Amino acid sequence: MPFANxxxxxxxxxxxxxxxxxHRTTQMFVEYFGEGVRPYTTxxxxxxxxxxxxxxxxxxxIPDAYRAKDA
Structure with missing residues (x-):
């Protein structure tokens, strides 16, 4: 099971x-390991x-200028 933190x-x-x-992290794991890991990627x-x-x-x-506006 691929896991990214x-x-x-x-x-x-x-x-x-x-x-x-x-989404992008999941896609990276899929490209590396194959489509079979998609449902198990965390x-x-x-x-x-x-x-x-x-x-x-x-x-x-974190400075206010770098805070997300719709966090």
Whole structure:
């Protein structure tokens, strides 16, 4: 069973963008493994709250300009 797990900042993607990510990821697995994997492919999109992650000793908060408008 192919499984993809995406972690994104909370409110960074719209509902439409999440749907597209699921469809495109599923299609990628189908192209790689064959049509038989489509019904078993799982795509998980996890939203991480502001301040819940960091890099290089800096806690990250997504700027308003990068927040999805119809999240």
């Amino acid at each position: 995406f972690k994104t900042p909370q409110a960074a993607l719209t509902k439409t963008q999440k749907e597209e990510l699921v 795509v998980l999109i996890e939203e991480v709250a502001d301040g819940g992650y960091g890099r290089a000793d800096e806690v990250f908060v």
